[in-house]
Amino acid sequence: MPDIVLATLNARYAHASLGLRCLRANLGALRERSAIREFIIGQKIEDIAEKILADRPRILGLGVYIWNIEESSKLVAQLKVLQPDLIVVLGGPEVSYETDAQRIAALADYVITGWGEISFAALAQQVLAGERPAARIIPGVQPPLPALAIPYGEYTDEDVQKRYLYVEASRGCPFKCEFCLSALDKTAWPFPLEPFLAELETLYARGARQFKFVDRTFNLKVDTSLAILDFFLARLDAAPDDPVFVHFELIPDHLPERLKTAIQRFPAGTLQFEIGIQTFDPEVQARISRRQDNARAAANLTWLRDNCNAHLHVDLIAGLPGEDVATFARGFDTLVALAPHEIQFGILKRLRGAPIARHTRDYGLxxxxxxxxxILATNVIDFATMQRLSRFARYWDLIANSGRYPRTLRRLLADSPFAHFLAFSDWLYARTGQTHALAQERLVQALYDYLGNDRALPAADVGADLALDYHGAGGRSRLPFEPADAQMPVPRSRKGDGATPARQARHLQRP
Structure with a gap:
């Protein structure tokens, strides 16, 4: 039985926790006395507690994040009732700031704020030796990155075969965007490159084909970026029928020619770039300490869309201090015109510790x-309007980001994307009262009714596009508006191509 259990509640099974693996790899002599136990939000808390207690651990290290804080609090409360002498140690971004105000921190024995690898190992050593440090809140020690043990050997064969593998070539961020906790970093620190590439080679040799880089600024140091891209290109060149899928986060206004040349060499379905635009408004950018050359960012997005095969996922945030609906709409329409594969319409969140809170009074946040x-309201967006924007974001994800409706989406957005989709969003919510549990067939019928009736577009053309979209994305039913004698297409696979996830594969097959 392990003396130490490292656990967290992931958002989905496919998301293997890199944080837990970093902790275990750095336990030193205690590593063999530890085990990783991962769960998923939505599981019954009693079942999670039962599985943890079945290991009979003396220490539980629990990773706490914004998506699992509520269930993690319930879990710790139950564990303390069932086994009061279990030493519960919390870590993660959600408990690294404003710790004293949190119920979960009061329930736990210790909280490690910030970096955890060194401090957790030291605490575990003390506790297992019969010592109990007096301080409950322990600031995490930030060592030089070469001093840390590399965690990728902690990925199991099941992880390699069935889950995204999270990797990091660097930590930290040199930028100060106030909505992000990385604004508190002093800079970005790189891991030693050659050992990192050697670990990638080991993962690849074990069969890993999906890699998600968690670096905030992958293209900050171009020489490092090129070395990593060359690693994957070499494997694709050696085995073109054995594809990989690699996710990077890019700075939008920094795309040197050397990087463009390397990106162009990748075949479709192998690269995904997450690109944070967040806002196109220069005044809002200055207000939140975000440095961005909008013209260069737009030019780079255009180049990426027109000259490479990468899947482009671009972020915008609604509710930033001082940005009203009209300004956000202009930015949204600008981004739609640049034609990335996905626009992640996010609603501003006040992450614990993030500097965005300093604008609360002046901008009515x-x-x-x-x-x-x-964010529920600001001084320029009231609560009812923010609710409309939240529904817009949800429906946009279902319809636009899903990649299921490329032909229909062009009709729906026409010459004024934000206004037309907001009108549809309002109509759909009035009709259904739902933002979740909407089956594809129900969405298809709603789009047909809205475009044909409320927008008065030719029903035959709308129906033809919807049928092509629906069946092209794997839909198997005969739609009510399809002619009875229409030839039903051969059902398509719902899976992605090779290592490419299904949603990205749909986007890359746009008509």
Whole structure:
């Protein structure tokens, strides 16, 4: 039985926790006395507690994040009732700031704020030796990155075969965008490159084909970026029928020619870039300490869309201090015209410790006091309008980001994307009262009714596009508006191509 259990509640099974693996790899002599136990939000808390206690641990290290804080609090409360002498140690971004105000911190024995690898190992050593440090809140020690043990050997064969593998070539961020906890970093620190590439080679040799880089600024140091891209290109060149899928986060206004040349060499379905635009408004950018050359960012997005095969996922945030609906709409329409594969329409959140809170009084920021701490209203967007924007974001994800409706989406957005989709969003909510549990067939019928009736577009053309979209994404039913004698297409696979996830594969097959 392990003396130490490292656990967390992930958002999905496919998301293997890199943080837990970093902790275990750095336990030193205690590593063999530890085990990783991962769960998923939505599991019954009693079942999670039962599985943890079945290991009979003396220490539980629990990773706490914005998506699992509520369930983690319930879990710790139950564990303390069932086994009061279990030493519960919390870590993670959600408990690294404003710790004294949190119920879960009061329930636990210790909280490690910030970096955890060194401090957790030291605490575990003390506790297992019969010592109990007096301080409950322990600031995490930040060592030089070469001093840390590399965690990738902690990925199991099941992880390699079935889950995204999270990797990091660097930690930290040199930028100060106030909505992000990385604004508190002094800079970005790189891991030693050659050992990192050697670990990638080991993962690849074990069969890993999906890699998600968690670096905030992958393209900050171009020489390092090129070395990592060359690593994957070499494997694709050697085995073109054995593809990989690699996710990077890019700075939007920094794309040197050397990087463009390397990106162009990748085949479709292998690269995904997450690109944070967040806002196109220069005044809002200055207000939140975000440095961004909008013209260069737009030019780079255009180049990426026109000259490479990467899947482009671009972020915008609604509810930033001082940005009203009209300004956000202009930015949204600008981004739609640049034609990335996905636009992640996010609603501002007040992450614990993030500097965005300094604008609360001046800009009337009203945040949800409960997770996920989303903005409810500002001095220029009232609560009812923010609710409309939240529904817009949800429906946009279902319809646009899903990649299921490329032809229909072009009709729906026409010459004024934000206004037309907001009108549809309002109509759909009035009709269904739902933002979740909407089956594809129900969405298809709603789109047909809205475009044909409320927008008065030719029903035959709308129906033809919807049928092509629906069946092209794997839909198997005959739609009510399809002619009875229409030839039903051969059902398509719902899976992605090779290592490419299904949603990205749909986007890359756009008509």
């Amino acid at each position: 009203q945040f949800n006091p409960e997770p996920p701490y989303n």
